[in-house]
Amino acid sequence: xxxxxxxxxxxxxxxxxxxxxxxxxxxxxxxxxxxxxxxxxxxxxxxxxxxxxxxxxxxxxxxxxxxxxxxxxxxxxxxxxxxxxxxxxxxxxxxxxxxxxxxxxxxxxxxxxxxxxxxxxxxxxxxxxxxxxxxxxxxxxxxxxxxxxxxxxxxxxxxxxxxxxxxxxxxxxxxxxxxxxxxxxxxxxxxxxxxxxxxxx
Ligand code: GRF
Numbered sequence: 344x345x346x347x348x349x350x351x352x353x354x355x356x357x358x359x360x361x362x363x364x365x366x367x368x369x370x371x372x373x374x375x376x377x378x379x380x381x382x383x384x385x386x387x388x389x390x391x392x393x394x395x396x397x398x399x400x401x402x403x404x405x406x407x408x409x410x411x412x413x414x415x416x417x418x419x420x421x422x423x424x425x426x427x428x429x430x431x432x433x434x435x436x437x438x439x440x441x442x443x444x445x446x447x448x449x450x451x452x453x454x455x456x457x458x459x460x461x462x463x464x465x466x467x468x469x470x471x472x473x474x475x476x477x478x479x480x481x482x483x484x485x486x487x488x489x490x491x492x493x494x495x496x497x498x499x500x501x502x503x504x505x506x507x508x509x510x511x512x513x514x515x516x517x518x519x520x521x522x523x524x525x526x527x528x529x530x531x532x533x534x535x536x537x538x539x540x541x542x543x544x
Pocket of ligand 1: 354356431
């Protein structure tokens with residue numbers, strides 16, 4: 344199966360996926376990395392690994408729709424089977440999502456449905472949670488909603504800051520994203536029993 348990865352920043356999740364796909368047995372080929380930021384650090388990492396990249400700065404387009412149309416046009420040339428959002432800090436319109444119905448996945452750094460949105464680790468610490476974690480889910484119009492495919496629960500340790508917790512969760516993000524995509528590539532929907540990927544610590 345072919346997939347395109349969307350990033351806005353450093354792309355450590357993107358890198359983990361690209362590394363996983365080096366294994367010929369991995370059922371996904373990443374055909375492009377797309378960013379909404381020309382200066383996204385992940386673009387150079389993708390290019391260094393021979394993966395086509397494209398940047399679409401929002402400010403270069405008159406509207407959100409025009410911005411998304413340019414991306415959809417680029418994708419039409421590649422025909423990816425699904426899209427992987429990985430640190431992509433932009434919401435997709437229903438029109439975009441319907442073009443890839445049930446074929447867009449996202450990684451979010453919390454145990455959804457808890458802590459949708461930003462600053463998830465700080466919020467979990469402030470809430471007195473004993474566990475944090477990350478979630479791979481299908482993308483729907485709502486922010487950080489959609490059927491859950493994989494989750495990892497990560498302990499919050501005494502003295503953790505959002506940075507120390509983020510680093511611990513990020514390692515788990517890489518692991519569950521890689522494993523979850525194998526399920527998605529196999530055409531398994533989040534609602535199937537065998538879809539779920541769970542890990543601890
Ligand atoms: C990660 O916590 C990811 O879950 C969130 O953005 C952070 C950085 O991701 N979406 P990456 O290193 O750019 O993949």
